[in-house]
Amino acid sequence: TMPRVSFEVSDLFYFYATGNTVTGIQRVQQELCVQFAKQDQAHCEFVIYDRNVQKWRSVSKEWLLSLIEAARAFRPGGEPWSSIYEVYAKRALTAPLKQFDPGEWLTNVGASWALASYFVQVRQLRRRGVRLAVFCHDLIPARHPAYFDHIHTIEHTYWLAQIRETADVVFCNSESTRRDYLEIVKPPSQPVAVCRLDATWAKDHISPEADVAATELLSDLSVFDDEFVLCVGTIEPRKNHLTLIHVWDKLRHTHLNGCPKLICVGRIGWKSDAVISQAKALGLLNSQIHFLSGLSDDVLQALYRKCLFTMYVSYYEGWGLPITESLAAGKLCIAGGNSALREAGSNYAVYVDERSETSIYEAICRFLDNRGALNEANARVRRDYRPRAWEDIAREITVTLRDAPSDERPTASLPILDINTFYRFGRPEPVKTFDHPRAAEIFCLGQAWYQPESWGTWTAREAAEIGFRISTANPRPTVFLGLSSPPGPPASLIIAVNGKQIKTVGEFTGRKVVRISLEEERQHAGGGTFLPVRIRVTASRIQNMREIEGSNDERMLGVAYLFIVGFDQTSMAERLEFLEQVVADEI
Template identity: 30%
Template sequence: MSQDAAADFHSQDHAEDAEALLRDADARRGEGRWTEAAELYAKIISLWPESWALMVQEGHCLKESGRVAEALARYRAAENFAPDDSDLQVQIGHAHKLLGDRQKAALAYARAFSLGPENGDAQREASATSEWLVRASPAPDTREDIPAEAPAARPESQLPVLSPAFAGGPERAGPSSTALQMVLDVTDLLDYFNGARTPTGIQRVQMGIVSRAMAEPALAELDLCFAAYDASDLAWHEVDSAGFTYLTQLAATGSDTEEPAWVLTRDSLRQRVAAAPGFAFRQDAVLVNLGNSWGFPDYFRALRAVQRSHNVRYIPFVHDCVPLVVPEHCLLTMVQDYARWFAALGLHAHGILCNSENTMRDVRQQLNVLLPEVELPGHVIRLDADPRSVAVPSGDATLDALKTLRSGEPFALFVATIESRKDHLLVFQAWLQLLRRHGAQRIPRLVCVGKAGWHSEAALSLLQHAPELQRHVVLLSRISDQELDALYDRCQFTVYNSHYEGWGLPITEALAHGKIVLTARHSALVEAGGEAALYFTPQSQPDLQQKLEQLIFDADARRQQEAVVREKGRPRSWSAVKDQTLGAVLELARLPARGLAERKAIRFGKHYQTRRFLRTKPDMAVALAEAVRDGLSWHPAEDWGVWCRSGTAILRIPLPLSSDGNGLRLYLQLRSPPVATTLPVRCGTQGGRGAHYELPMDATTDRTFMLDLPPLGDATVLEVELENGNGVDLGVLGLPDPRRIGVGVRGFMICRLDDHAARLDFLEQQGFYQGPAV
């Protein structure tokens, strides 16, 4: 029998054994023989180690037999495989309650309810135990800063207001009447903290800049504010700087997402932001987004509303173009969201900030394809900042995960999410060859800090199936900034690999600690490493191994490189990065604003669809079709098109600048709600009278209307107003959809009356299918 055949035979044998054991375990559980059933489930799990559902069953049996602490341990083991399962969190809550730990029980129930609002057990338990969410022993000087009860149980006026003195911020003088209102958008960071606590690259950048902006006096010509976007009301709300600072300090000093102080501070701040009125933008204000906004629904539509009302200038910080350059290393949904966001970026941004020359080149190249006639002004803000300039003093951090290392044992450090783009596989393969060539005694451990992410299977599979490598690699996740700081201080050198980067913050962090960095020579990594880093040929395992051997075995070479790091790897402070960022924004704010109509107009004769597209490349036609929906009287786009809300929904369609606005026809594709209606429509110039139409709509039908437009002269924008009145309440009609809707818009096309080819082409698209040639 071959080796593979023998493996298949034993695998089949184990499967049959496990199934027999499972039948026996289920039977004994049914008979109430809890201890025997738990032992059988444990045996089955040894054969099926990833069966988290069986871990839960084992936990149930242990709990019923009175061994609650052991049951909790099995629930926690199952949680590693199913962190988002609401029912499992309920069981964890039950176990904590039986053990008398009320806080942890209430936190587990609250998490269960947040994961599954429809889970009746989670809802009942969360409500019944909300009063148990009391804070642990207060830290010095913070006794009034954390509520002593669940924030959800109290009105907004009773939510905690964190002290500016505690937050470390200066007393700010009121802004002068001529000061520029600069609003830092922290939406992405607050959203990240909803499900995580330990920040990754982009979150670290935001924390570094925003924390310094909050803690230090603002420039005299600036009125610095902080806000977060809320998709539920398409508005920004002010963020309390003291509360935000305290939250980021907690993020830096711990990793436990269930710690009472963390949960209550985060939820209190979130509720205060949601309860605040819509942010009061001043005329010509600047909205600066230091993080990501492509995942937030209708962000640009809300932005267009404040741009029209207050001429708000929008300046995003673009950290990379990874989803466009190497989409194979990203989640498909991320690529689609990013492509849609990037196309809209060129239509809405007043200027751009980038973290490297490499990223700026990528942005310019991509935008030039979309908007060759428009060049957005921009500045490069290098992220060569010392992380210790904003870190909370750590002292001697204790790492339980490193207790397996002998005292003083050397190790190398690799800080990155375990995903295909970071290419841990190449590093693991090199480490395995080093172990086999030189022996485990001569090769330092490899400590990897980062959670498992997208396409991590190949690297983790190698680790799992190579025992000598598995014994020599330590995987750590949910590491606090304090612990990470200690790891950098204690490591012998660091490795950082990636297929592509916008910057490479772990390189800067390592250099700040005086540590050697070995990284790939490509993209922005050469900017982050500069002359202080060591480089290997990208994707070259032999070159990586050779450089690693030099670092491991040549002490003189290592000391020489450490001297280079001390001389040429000195980073600047986050205060300096903040100052450069604010200065760049001030410079961009002085430039004249350009509206949508000045950047890109529709093309006569082109069909624009208003539905939600799932494309992996930026498409200007898609961006324009989305951008013409103006105001707040629109629901989010769907696969077929977009529903209006009640009231007046407006399409503002930019026309070619050199066109004569006479003799034009609008083809307007609409969908009626479930009741028949007559839709009043006005078409004309902005603020002008225009022409009025009454469009008859049968219930639940799609119709295309041909509207001959009034003379528009040299107008650059066609304004189409759809008067929906009170709309239709779908819930009243007995439909499961609770929304109130007006008509739906599926698309539009504008052409000249004498453009018969465009008219015929559009009409053929409506009724015929053109198949591919065979």
């Protein structure tokens, strides 16, 4: 029988706050959610993670489908999209809180790494028997961090580490992504399935309105059908637009009036200035090369169908959705030969060395100089390429969940705190060792936590709790907890262990290291192998940052957590090293 499945739509919902057009991961999530909504309502529902209360809310499939349709149907000139979105947001963020059942699946096919305290809450669901399925779209920030800003790489690698720890099933969009996941993350026994994104367009036809809109758009650019090449993807270094610009600079000199225009469709991304500047410096911008963004799905599909062929010479991808979209629209794609791009294009794309301008130039000339060969290649794509419907991909996911083995891991257990191991509540660097990232956020409990920063993690309430287990074989266990006071006036603290107050800390500002002996708890552990420990820190005050002059922070800030480390009676050398680091202000 099919278990209950709650599909996570938070990423898509919050992404819509930035605009009505979706790309990449959000496009995949959008199409899958439409198909999930058509499945048996008895076992399927949708949830949104409310970042303010750090809990999930149940939203109806009617609400979700209406939001998606509103985004697709939106056209500039009428009511602003922000106003339309606000109506949906108010309904979502006042929806009832979700009550998960043991054995139920929380299934996330989007991107959740930027949601504050997300995995803190997921771990608490796991302890109550809820199972987690995650769709991994790529591991590029872990494999090639140079293509991303430092903060994104940190968030993404910690996300991968927490997937390793918490997910019951991981879906990868290609064999290439699966290989990356197994090689980099090294999951111990986690099922890792491949669910290919070889999907057709959501609509198999173009509306007359979209066709007219695309024709008018091309006319405004002085471009006509069969006179342009299309390149779809975010404008960022990894997508390799700079190489295409250099190739087009050569084409305009070798092919003169026979040089087609290059139309690049995609939002302006990270470090895109060099791309635009180079096109402008070479005199190509808005003459031979055009950059567009914010197009509807219908208009984009019309451009695919009107172009000569498409280009997608990205340096690395988890799948390569623009290749699939091109083939599904009946057009040849000239693509790079790395990562999953050959999976996306199968034997219908033409592959080049994406690092070589010569390789790309020669492939383009092969079809510009022989229109018969191009027509034959496009005809072959239209005749033989058989993409899957999004419905089939959604069904593959739900069938995998149905057939997944029941979870035999203990669900109520707290994570183990290893003696002599220094755990940080902050995220100073990307994760490099995924089997033991030494991230203290695995110990966080409740809804009091903000997203970790480089140095530590702020709390949002007067009281916050952490929980862990330590081995009862450790003699005289002691933990040291690094804290920082709320901004503003001094604060005092009350420390409780397993519900019993054990210590008070007088008023202080700045950092404080609190020593907590667990020997008494160990002696009363009752003979078990592990001692469960819950430490609750209650502050005398929290700070409303809006009240601090010059602050751009609007949060309520309680105590900040910096680190936790545990020692036992045998840890003399480790204690000395820790003491030296504290005295030298090295931690």
